[in-house]
Amino acid sequence: MLSSPTRFVRRLLAAGAVLTLAVGLTGAAPAVASGDDGSQPLPGYTISNPPLAPLVVGGTPTTVRQGVHRHAGYIIEIPPKWNGELVMWAHGYRGQTTVLSPETPGFGLRQRLLEQGYAWAASSYTTNGFDIRSGVVSTRELADFFTATVRRPQRTYLSGVSMGGYIIGRSLEQYPGRYDGGLPMCGVMGDHQLLDFFLDYNLVAQALAGVRAYPTPPDYLSNAVPRIQVALGLAGLTPTGPDTTNERGKQLRDITINRSGGPRPGAAASFAVWKDFLFAISTTSGGGSPAQRPGQLATNLLTRYSPNSPVNVNAGVQRVAPENLWQRLSPTLTEVPRIAGRPTAPVLSLHNLGDLFVPFSMEQAYARDVAWHGRSRLVVQRAVRAAQHCEFSPAEAGAAWDDLVSWVRTGSRPAGDRVTDPQAVAAPDFGCRFSDRSAYAAGAGTRRLYAECP
Incomplete structure (x- = not known):
């Protein structure tokens, strides 16, 4: 489940109107050349x-x-x-x-x-x-x-x-x-909590494995991730096979289950289905705009992870502030807006x-x-x-x-x-x-x- 501090952050972000942005709620369509009738795609x-x-x-x-x-x-x-x-x-x-x-x-x-x-x-x-x-x-x-x-x-x-x-x-x-x-x-x-979830998975896995790799380097998937998987016993884990995770791997699974909706039917099997993909979805490069790189809006500054043992993740996990704070706080129709x-x-x-x-x-x-x-x-x-x-x-x-x-x-x-x-x-x-x-x-x-x- 989402922790109370995280809900607090959401309430705080929901108060983004304190920015007193004069642009209001109306979103703008992409700028086009004068006289363009819209019958062609954008450049x-x-x-x-x-x-x-x-x-x-x-x-x-x-x-x-x-x-x-x-x-x-x-x-x-x-x-x-x-x-x-x-x-x-x-x-x-x-x-x-x-x-x-x-x-x-x-x-x-x-x-x-x-x-x-x-x-x-x-x-x-x-x-x-x-x-x-x-x-x-x-x-x-x-x-x-x-x-x-x-x-x-x-x-x-x-x-x-x-x-x-x-x-x-x-x-x-x-x-x-x-x-x-x-x-x-x-x-x-x-x-934005979707982006926070992707960030959570990678930072928690890194903290549990003792592999610090954020911002993600170019060889993240070929170098850091295999080392994380071996350290946590994830490499051979399948939805219907034996549980290969060690204590730290089980902690990652339990934290992921809690962050994705809490204990529920099929949660352990679904973790095995998605464990590799959740590494692949994380990147800190790829473009300047939030539409090209939405992860720049993610944060875990006040997130509390549970369970917090055998590793004290809350004390040791890397904390990341949103790179693009304006877009995260804005009430306007941005590329990656709030609901x-x-x-x-x-x-x-x-x-x-x-x-x-x-x-x-x-x-x-x-x-x-x-x-x-x-x-x-x-x-x-x-x-x-x-x-x-x-x-x-x-x-x-x-x-x-x-x-x-x-x-x-x-x-x-x-x-x-x-x-x-x-x-x-x-x-x-x-x-x-x-x-x-x-x-x-x-x-x-x-x-x-x-x-x-x-």
């Missing part, structure tokens, strides 16, 4: 948007529109019998590549939406990298473009994955009243219990922030028993979508999991309520790392 980027074949709904093909708007590629698809409502799809992180591409809704949602009468639209955003501002602005601009070229929707929903969840969380605060509901899946709902916890429409989120790329603690952080602002009535969160990132079945995503729509239309809040209750999260059957039993029966993905639900 340095290309757009890949091959023709998308229409689906057939009720014997009639859908209408697909594709193109470039405000420097971002887009896809719009409208069913033959449109119900007048629109779903904006927000894609996840694409790395630092220079090729922009929109994507279709995943987990069977494209077919489901169209069969239910919804139109959908997806933007490539104007940039790649961890650029939340680009995603928030590009998604809004495409929604406005839909209104201008098709018709104003009666309702507009947001749905998406991973970094797209970050975009959804911020969009609902950036444009109050613009969207009617949000379905973030495996989303970065805890904003304050003030949703302006119903939010139903899905998250995998064992995901350590975007850990389950993201949901807990969001729930606490939302509660802090008295808006818990607008958020429902569900845990799914799987260990990969965004590992959802069509049944899980489809049920969440249907429940969100029903909530928006009727006002009847659907059921969810108690993600901030440590006892509930640690219970052996936590996550069973909304996990797809047929996916478990089929042995899909990492489902069998969990005990069968009763």
